[in-house]
Amino acid sequence: xxxxxxxxxxxxxxxxxxxxxxxxxxxxxxxxxxxxxxxxxxxxxxxxxxxxxxxxxxxxxxxxxxxxxxxxxxxxxxxxxxxxxxxxxxxxxxxxxxxxxxxxxxxxxxxxxxxxxxxxxxxxxxxxxxxxxxxxxxxxxxxxxxxxxxxxxxxxxxxxxxxxxxxxxxxxxxxxx
Amino acid sequence: xxxxxxxxxxxxxxxxxxxxxxxxxxxxxxxxxxxxxxxxxxxxxxxxxxxxxxxxxxxxxxxxxxxxxxxxxxxxxxxxxxxxxxxxxxxxxxxxxxxxxxxxxxxxxxxx
Numbered sequence: 663x664x665x666x667x668x669x670x671x672x673x674x675x676x677x678x679x680x681x682x683x684x685x686x687x688x689x690x691x692x693x694x695x696x697x698x699x700x701x702x703x704x705x706x707x708x709x710x711x712x713x714x715x716x717x718x719x720x721x722x723x724x725x726x727x728x729x730x731x732x733x734x735x736x737x738x739x740x741x742x743x744x745x746x747x748x749x750x751x752x753x754x755x756x757x758x759x760x761x762x763x764x765x766x767x768x769x770x771x772x773x774x775x776x777x778x779x780x781x782x783x784x785x786x787x788x789x790x791x792x793x794x795x796x797x798x799x800x801x802x803x804x805x806x807x808x809x810x811x812x813x814x815x816x817x818x819x820x821x822x823x824x825x826x827x828x829x830x831x832x833x834x835x836x837x838x839x
Numbered sequence: 840x841x842x843x844x845x846x847x848x849x850x851x852x853x854x855x856x857x858x859x860x861x862x863x864x865x866x867x868x869x870x871x872x873x874x875x876x877x878x879x880x881x882x883x884x885x886x887x888x889x890x891x892x893x894x895x896x897x898x899x900x901x902x903x904x905x906x907x908x909x910x911x912x913x914x915x916x917x918x919x920x921x922x923x924x925x926x927x928x929x930x931x932x933x934x935x936x937x938x939x940x941x942x943x944x945x946x947x948x949x950x951x
Contacts, residue, residue, distance in 0.1 A: 723872050726876065745875075765923070772899065800880055800900065802881050802901050803880075803903075806901065808899060827871050827875060827892050827896050828871065829871050
């Protein structure tokens with residue numbers, strides 16, 4: 663993916679604004695999440711296979727890719743929706759356990775939430791490593807580190823109370839369709 | 840200038856422990872995504888937002904302090920999270936423009 667000999671200094675590039683849209687099927691309650699680049703979040707109801715998806719909410723956010731300042735390699739993050747910090751809701755959740763272990767070492771854990779065709783997936787290990795390197799390299803506090811981990815560390819995404827870093831409640835600033 | 844010195848100069852009300860971390864510039868936005876994209880380590884962040892995601896974003900970009908303007912009430916879970924990650928939370932009745940002027944007068948500038 664990227665040149666191994668380079669020590670890589672990752673900067674954000676290709677920033678694009680949009681909406682993280684959540685939809686639910688009103689028959690089976692299956693939910694799907696996707697990113698919309700439209701000026702306002704789509705709210706149309708539609709049928710896909712056996713599912714009838716309805717708009718369930720949206721939040722403003724942005725996507726980006728990372729480009730190495732040294733070797734100009736670009737890593738794309740089209741599948742990533744955002745980062746989430748553990749809220750500590752479930753003592754047996756792996757994300758919670760890892761976050762607590764790392765806190766004592768001034769390492770702050772963020773889960774990368776990624777989706778493909780509406781379904782949650784994990785970012786590749788390479789991409790998690792690039793994100794970790796990017797966020798940690800921007801820090802100034804001595805000894806502090808950021809660790810980006812896969813979203814699947816959450817025990818139960820449906821009940822997880824951690825919240826993605828996105829702009830909920832800003833829709834009053836956006837023209838409604 | 841440290842966060843403590845900034846508190847004194849701007850007469851800010853601290854909601855949790857005030858750190859001795861050095862402030863380097865300011866970033867003003869009410870959008871978490873803006874901060875994630877544009878804020879630099881050391882920036883003090885000025886916002887009307889009080890959700891605990893503000894603290895998660897400040898921690899991610901290594902902002903040592905957040906100034907919540909316009910007298911917004913900051914929820915207890917936000918203060919607790921700020922304590923945990925070591926981000927100082929300030930509250931003020933001043934609006935964003937007034938705080939921006941005071942930051943400028945104190946020598947704090949936007950960073951590019």
